[in-house]
Amino acid sequence: MPHASYKSARIIDRPGLQFSYLGVVGIVVFLLLRHSFDFYMGISDAQNKDQATQTALQTAAQLGLHSDTLSTITLRYHALPLYRQLQQERLISASPQQFNRSDLPVSGWEITAGENIRELQLLTNADILLDQPGGFRVRLTNRGRVTDFTTGRQNKLILPGIPNETRLAALADSVFGYTVSGYDFQEETFSADRQQFIFERDAPGFGNPQHLKFVISTPANGEENAFQLHRFTAAFSADPPSETPYWSAFWQSTSILITLGAFTLLILVTSIRQIYRGRMEWKRALFIFGGVLLAQYLWQILWLGGTYYGIIDASIITIDQLSQLILAIGIGLYAAFAYVAWESLARELKSGQIPVIDAVWRFDFMKYEAGAGILTGYGFAGFYFAILALSLHSFDLILLPHQSSGDSSQELLSLAPGLSVFLRSWLVSMIFVIAHVGLIYNIVSFTTLNDSLRMGISMIAAAAGMFVLLPPFGTDGSPLQLFFICLTLSVPLVLSYRFFGIVSGIISWFVFFAGLRLFSISVFEPHFASAQSLLLLAALIIPFLLGLVSVLFGQRLGSSNSYVPAYEASRKQQLRTEKELAIAKESQFNLLPAKAPELPGLDVYGFFLPSYEVGGDFYDYQLLDQPDNKPGKLAVAIVDVSGKGMQAAFNAIFTSGLLLSRIFTDNPAGVLTQINPTLCKKTDPQTFITCQVGYIGLTDLKLEMANAGHCPPILKRDGKCRYLPLPNPRFPLGFLPKVTYLNSEVQLQQGDLLMFYSDGLPEAQSPDGDRMNPERLLHYVEALQTEPMTSAEICREIKQHFLTFSNYELADDTTLICIKVTG
Secondary structure (H helix, E strand, O other): OOOHHHHHOOOOOHHHHHHHOOHHHHHHHHHHHHHHOEOOOOOOOOOOHHHHHHHHHHHHHHOOOOOOOOEEEEEEEEOHHHHHHHHHHOOOOOOHHHHHHOOOOOEEEEEEEEOOEOOOOOOOOOHHHHOOOOOEEEEEEOOOOEEEEEEOOOOOOEEEOOOOHHHHHHHHHHOOOOOOOOEEEEEEEOOOOEEEEEEEEOOOOOOOOOEEEEEEEOOOOOOOOEEEEEEEEEEOOOOOOOOOOOOOHHHHHHHHHHHHHHHHHHHHHHHHHHHHOOOOOHHHHHHHHHHHHHHHHHHHHHHHHOOHHHOEOHHHHHHHHHHHHHHHHHHHHHHHHHHHHHHHHHHHOOOOOHHHHHHHHOOOOOEHHHHHHHHHHHHHHHHHHHHHHHHHHHHOOOEEOOOEEOOEEOHHHOOOHHHHHHHHHHHHHHHHHHHHHHHHHHHHHOOOOOHHHHHHHHHHHHHHHHHHOOOOOEEOOOHHHHHHHHHHHHHHHHHHHHHHOHHHHHHHHHHHHHHHHHHHHOOOOHHHHHHHHHHHHHHHHHHHHHHHHHHHHOEOOOHHHOOOOHHHHHHHHHHHHHHHHHHHHHHHHHHOOOOOOEEOOEEEEEEEEOOOOOOOEEEEEEEEEOOOOOEEEEEEEEEEEOOOHHHHHHHHHHHHHHHHHHOOOOOHHHHHHHHHHHHHHHOOOOOOEEEEEEEEEOOOOEEEEEEEEOOOOEEEEOOEEEEOOOOOOOOOEOOOOOOOOOOEEEEOOOOOEEEEEOOOOOOOEOOOOOEOOHHHHHHHHHHOOOOOOOHHHHHHHHHHHHHHHOOOOOOOOEEEEEEEEOO
């Protein structure tokens, strides 16, 4: 499997740390160019969320709307199309900083009021509140200047007076704060029942509206000297800015579903495969799942608690919180499966960063390698800032530090912006770097040895995930421009993972993601934001200090710090057990006869099939010499120990040693009688051993045998089979301490087939439960055409028949000795 070169991917030494300090230069570049693209740059004396809400309610009160019983939701808006159109109309290349200093409505607050929502609806935007009774919406600049006031369909705002130039000019001045000097007044028909009154500016001014518009109608009740106000707008552009997106909602949703589906499928297939192979750290996976679930759920509740939960009933909040919990569970599972797949593959690839991860999991941060990964992460974050700044400046694009959702910036509107940014940054960094960078690199490492190709594919995958699923910023660029920026950012990100480890990758993306949002939080709510900014700043500084201390004073990771996962320890134990079983199996088979003796008048062959790796059966044949040292008898022994596996094998080997110690000096009955007391003493009460010992004279062909509870031998003569009778007692060995066994004799003749066997033959069973049984065994041997066959051929035929009969799943150890009398 092509992954050998991946072993070099380990935390680099001090030269790498010195190299990472160049990231400071990247941050300096970002700060120097920030004024040209940061949409929040130059905002001063801005109203905070509460102040903007109060300004909107005061505006409504001046118009006679009582909002005491109404709920409000305050969101941020970003008018990027207006910003671009103002640049074109006024032929200026003013930066966002200049626009913000002039308090132009390129960004600001949008406050919507209405009665509480009492029906379950999809919370997508604030329009659902505008359509409630008493609903109205106010748009303010960052400093609180009204640029739009709209009433809902169920709000009948009736104002006294005749809607002429004087009345509307007074309304614009007293309520909305605009003087109409320098404006021309004109009246238009807006629709069949509505009129539009416009104050058009004579000459354009950079900080003043191009025109003021009132949309009014006659009251439905026919009231005289009154008019119904539907909308007021302070338009700073001659023509309404086009807000046509580069991608339609359909294609945007489709691309998200396809990309998310592809990553999810890849993660599931890889993680399930690793789980099936037993390569999973369950404790770590559960920790990741629980941590991500909690962080995602808390982040969502903080965001919704600061926005939509203020406009819906408690019963609907409970239902929505349940749906948020389900969403958090899904994201938690995504992260947990991704981590399982990443870590197991990294261990399989023997990645050098695994010891660092193990130290982090032990909360042992005082390791040099862990500190090096953290510090290099800060260095790479500086590169991200520089790449982003240069790209935005070159393309003349705008930066929104927040992911824009509709017209809002989620973290900024949270109940605790600093905590929200911290949670969101860690979530995005962990999931993105683990699932979309590290896992992809590991998977590709199994397919190619070319490290450049690995990194190239990983960069493209990271860019796709960043572009479609987890963009760290918002901008007004085209999809091609945004993808180019994402691809450029993915280059140092993949390099940080490849050469410095996943700790460096996660830290670098966290610092980048959270750092972009730190600037915007400090703009709003000076007192509250200072605390939130300090909280976020502490979250950014503490890892750096920890990494610095670890590098300066931490110990290096050594072999003694190596961690072995439970599944690897279990696998090593299994391999050790398998090796021991293989040794035991080899030892047991070495005790069996290496080959059958070649004797005049006798053809001998035997085999042993254990039902497990080792078994409790044993057989042997030895030549017994006469006084003149010439072979006079063939001694045959077959043993069957109760039970299976290692314990039965040990007892069989022990019994074989006892047999060999007596078989050359005693007759069969004497052998069994002499070894029985020892077996009774040395084996446990639940163990019993059946044994058959027989001596065959090589000249007179007389069989002398003794039996200790073993299966009766089969004798086939003239094509007929029968079981040889056995004398009492027939107790198994080890059953009683004192047993006197007896001999029996049988005269063999030419053409006889004698079979000694264990109970594995008559007890053989087919998969459907069909058992062989002794009578059926006898008929089978009788039907077998043994006359032209040698003993070896007979054994092979019987072995294959019984293996096929039992579908190669033996119910018990099976042993057979065939002795054919040939002369």
